[in-house]
Amino acid sequence: MGKKIAVVAVVAVFLALLSQGLVFAGETTYRFDPQSQSSRAMEYKNTWAGYKLYQSSCKSCHYRGNDKGASFLETDSRTMQGWNKVFYKKNVPCAKDGSWAKLSPEDLVVINDYLYTKAYDTWDPRSNKSCG
Numbered sequence: 001m002g003k004k005i006a007v008v009a010v011v012a013v014f015l016a017l018l019s020q021g022l023v024f025a026g027e028t029t030y031r032f033d034p035q036s037q038s039s040r041a042m043e044y045k046n047t048w049a050g051y052k053l054y055q056s057s058c059k060s061c062h063y064r065g066n067d068k069g070a071s072f073l074e075t076d077s078r079t080m081q082g083w084n085k086v087f088y089k090k091n092v093p094c095a096k097d098g099s100w101a102k103l104s105p106e107d108l109v110v111i112n113d114y115l116y117t118k119a120y121d122t123w124d125p126r127s128n129k130s131c132g
């Protein structure tokens, strides 16, 4: 009885992770970060922290129908390299006008990690890698 519930719970957690694209089929994805000139493992601790910061510090303006003059932004509005460029060059209007000022360099790096794993071109039909 207890055992059956445990199995159901494990399956539920697995499905939840799968739906988030966080199960990499045993393969870790790496992102080369041009800012720090280092490779970053796209692990849950980074992408989850990035997801939370993206929701609180980017989607706070970029939600649909906002009155802040910001376009509706989705994680797949950019390719993986496109997101890297946004964070490396910081040449989007909000990065230049100080809207990113309260975010630390580490905050920005994990938001970049999150967006990289959810970018437009993360799913490659030619490879056996899962989404993300």
Ligand code: HEC
Pocket: 054, 057, 058, 059, 060, 061, 062, 068, 069, 070, 071, 072, 073, 077, 086, 092, 093, 094, 095, 099, 100, 103, 111
């Ligand atoms: C204070 C409001 C505000 C916040 C917070 C904010 N933005 Fe913006 N953002 C804007 C405005 C306004 C523009 C210029 C209009 C536009 O193109 O959406 C813009 C433009 C952009 C663009 C260019 C739009 C496009 O599709 O070409 C990107 C990309 C972007 N923001 C990403 C981000 C990210 C990533 C964050 C979080 C780190 C963020 N923004 C936080 C207001 C904001």
